[in-house]
Amino acid sequence: xxxxxxxxxxxxxxxxxxxxxxxxxxxxxxxxxxxxxxxxxxxxxxxxxxxxxxxxxxxxxxxxxxxxxxxxxxxxxxxxxxxxxxxxxxxxxxxxxxx
Numbered sequence: 001x002x003x004x005x006x007x008x009x010x011x012x013x014x015x016x017x018x019x020x021x022x023x024x025x026x027x028x029x030x031x032x033x034x035x036x037x038x039x040x041x042x043x044x045x046x047x048x049x050x051x052x053x054x055x056x057x058x059x060x061x062x063x064x065x066x067x068x069x070x071x072x073x074x075x076x077x078x079x080x081x082x083x084x085x086x087x088x089x090x091x092x093x094x095x096x097x098x099x
Contacts, residue, residue, distance in 0.1 A: 004054040004055065007040055007042075007053060007054055008053050008054075008058065009050055009052055010050070010051040010052065013053050013058055013061065016058070017058065017061070017062060019065065020095040022088060022091060022092050023065075023075065023079075023092045024061065025051070026078075026082055026084055026088075026092075027061065027064060028051050029082070030082070033061075033064050034053070034057055034060045034061060034064065035060040037054075038053060038054045038057030038060050039051065039052070039053055039054075040052045040053070040054070075092065075093065075096055076093055079092060079093075
């Protein structure tokens with residue numbers, strides 16, 4: 001398998017796939033949520049660095065999002081399980097598509 005030669009920043013991925021950046025950041029906090037090696041942390045001299053994804057990482061992220069949306073409680077329950085701040089949960093939920 002060929003190695004990735006480019007990656008996409010988490011901010012760009014959020015706009016590319018139309019997802020809430022805070023939700024993607026919460027998912028990215030646990031590397032077990034994305035296929036191994038498909039999410040790459042880039043040290044840019046800042047304290048936080050930058051989270052990036054390969055093409056397959058974006059697919060993996062979309063698959064994970066589709067999966068959590070089928071769970072009882074969906075995205076909200078995922079955020080609660082991840083011990084997300086209640087205010088952050090409400091911001092993310094306000095930005096979710098209504099189905």
